[in-house]
Amino acid sequence: MYYSNEKERTSELDLPVSIETKKLPHATSKVKVYYPVVVHLQNTNAQSTINHAIVTTLNEILVELGFHDANLLELIASYELKTNQRGILSLNLIVYSFTGGAHGMTIVKSLTFDTKTGKQYELKDLFKKGSDYEKKLSDIISQRIKDWNIELLEPFKGIRSDQDFYIADTSLVIYFQLYEITPYVWGFPYFPIPILDLADIINPDGPLNRMMAFT
Structure with missing residues (x-):
């Protein structure tokens, strides 16, 4: 250019x-x-x-x-x-x-x-209005919990609408506080999710869309 x-x-x-x-x-x-x-x-x-x-x-x-x-x-x-x-x-x-x-x-x-x-930005700002982002993120995390054999304090019921998150490179990272879903020994459970896996629900005016250029 x-x-x-x-x-x-x-x-x-x-x-x-x-x-x-x-x-x-x-x-x-x-x-x-x-x-x-x-x-x-x-x-x-x-x-x-x-x-x-x-x-x-x-x-x-x-x-x-x-x-x-x-x-x-x-x-x-x-x-x-x-x-x-x-x-x-x-x-x-x-x-x-x-x-x-x-x-x-x-x-x-x-x-x-x-x-x-x-x-x-709040978590909801990252996604299209009306998109069921909570379910999509919860489903991904639920599968990761199973795949990684993460010990839970109680059955995973899904993320909060205002779940903790940050953006790192080409991933959205969802995480939980100590004792939020796991025993203390597990520390902070972090779940990096590639932005491309969320492409269909990303807000075109939000921060994730700007990071798509790097994917």
Whole structure:
């Protein structure tokens, strides 16, 4: 493809957004909190919206895991970037805390954004309206559970409409929290699903369709 100028070429490529790592002020030896901040976006409103969502979600997790608990022995927060291209940012916030007992507790929460508008995607936004995406995803995961001999706490009944997810390369990854469907020893059950397997129900205006170019 021919590009008349550098600006046109860069726009077409949808280069990754810039991310800086911030550390929570006043951290102690037992509390270390690192989180991502989007910087240098041309759309400053989108940048503010994304960063506000990240900090709000992180704060909710910190409170849930005992950030203010007098018995807190250790708390570590970090993040992972899963997708940062074609105007899509998908990331995981990971928080571990230990307040005593046999083991600590970890929560992973994923956020997926349109970096041009700041829109945060819910699972339903990835699929065509009226499509039975919950059933399709549940059927795929149910088969994986059988194929991988995953031990369950109770029979699998399907995903929630707002099930945790992130986008990684050419896959949609559906996952479950600790104890949500499996015993603690199984950790976080992750189910990567190739985007091509969902092509018939993908929202043409959603993030999965943008990633189809890489399949």
